[in-house]
Amino acid sequence: MAKNLKNISVLIPDGETHVLLYVVNCLSLEKGVDIYVISSKKKGYMKYSRFIKKYIYYPETTTEDWIAHINSEVERHQIDIVLPIYYNGIKALLKNRNKLKYPDKLCDLPSLKNFSIAGNKGFLFLHLKKHNILCPDSLIVNQSHLPIVVNLSFPVIIKPVEDYGGGEGIAIVKTHEELINYFKANNFKCDTIIQEYIVGYDLCCNVLCKDGELIAHSIQKATVFRKGHLTPQIGFDFIENQDLIELTRNLMRSLNWSGIANVDLRFDEKNNVFKILEINTRFWLGTDASSIAGVNFPYLYCLSSLGQKPGSQQIIPMSYLSLEGLAKRFKKNPFFIFNLKYIFKYSPISFIIKDPLPIVFKALSVVKLQ
Missing domain, CATH: 3.30.1490.20 (ATP-grasp fold, A domain)
Known part of the structure; x- marks a missing residue:
């Protein structure tokens, strides 16, 4: 479906997930995007975001009722695109696409079969071996x-x-x-x-695809981890590497992938090659970091799903620190707090300044739980 775009209304139907913050941050960078969110969290901290036009609460219920709520809200708000952002929501909509009143408004997604292969490390390994794609x-x-x-x-x-x-x-x-x-x-x-166990270092390749072809990508080379290299990246460099891109391109073609994905890889120093580890079939920690570096995945995803052809995207090489990454850096070097240019440009601080209430309410909820 092609649409002459000036304004886009986006419905995120699984707004109780933690990646909602990153997706909203990205969409907030573009003018003319109205964000509607369905959430099973009545007092979710993203309810207080100034960039969400309407936060719609429905108690957690059956998939059938959830689909009915989506149909109702799409009609009520004349939604252009339904954008699930996490595993369970994506999988549920793939299984129940035929129950959507407006299935053409659902964003581009892979087949349920290939989504299931990508989301299971065992199935993925068998798929990689079948297609002669490098992996451990x-x-x-x-x-x-x-x-x-x-x-x-x-x-x-x-x-x-x-x-x-x-x-x-x-x-x-x-x-x-x-x-x-x-x-x-x-x-x-x-x-x-x-x-x-591969002696080397970790990378992620974030992708947006349509019918197996790459539309946009960004590559993150890990520099700081939450608690060792087996845990999430909280600091990374954005880099370019043609060999890694070609490997990822072959992977996504083999799955005829449509939509976004976060591909984990490791560089094998012994054999001087990259190897595919796993695929995260949803938006990822640091989605908004890519938008700072020049690739706004959620917005490009909306454009592509609405029949638009996004122009070529150019990543800006940079080093990024999440809030956790900043906290680690401050602990290691308290004087880093005076490096304001870096903090405002290469961390999520600029998003927080523009939309502070979600972080404030999130912090308060954490304090209450302690």
Whole structure:
């Protein structure tokens, strides 16, 4: 569907997720974007954002009722594009697209089959091997069977294949005994994948695609982690690398991907190649950082889904620190607080100044829980 755009009305139907802040930050940079949010959190901190035109609360309910709420709000507010932003919302709409009253208003999405492959580390590994796309040697283990023989050299990395994030459940083990102890200590509801440990460094490639072709991308090279390199990046450099882009391009073509994704990779220093680790099939921590660096993924996603062809995007090489990253830097070097030019330009501080209430209410809610 092509639309001559001056103003866009966007409905985010899964507004209870933590990435809503980053998506709203990005959309707030563009004039003429009206943001509507459906959320199951009555007092969610994003309710107080000055950039959300209407925050609509519905108690958590059945998928069928949720779809009915989407249909109602699309009609009531003459919504142009429905933009789910996190796993569960995207998956639910893929499964229930036929129940949408206005399915043509749903943003571009991959097939349910390929979405499921991308979101499961075990399925993804099998897909990568089938298509000869570089990835770590791996072994998929059913949780009910302890691995007796592992044909991988130690150390190895173990991860649940799905439904866990933020580094939860990920461990590096150095011996077979540690491996057995890991399985005794953890009882995941899904399979586990054991991967070779790659000596190198971590990167992310953020992408927007349509029918398997890249429309926009940004590459992050990790510089600061929350708690070690198995946890989320809270500081990174934006870089360009053609080899990494070609590898990611081949991956997204193999999945005929439409929409956004956050691809985790690792550079293998021994073999001098990049390898695909996993795909996050939703908006990511630091989505708004890419907009500071020149690529506004949520807005470009809306344009592309509305039949517009976004122009070429040029990333500005820069070093970025999230709020957590800034806090770590201040702790390490208190005098860094005087580096105001960097803080205002290469961190989320400028977003907070323009829209302070969400962060204030988020901080207050954290204090109440302590």
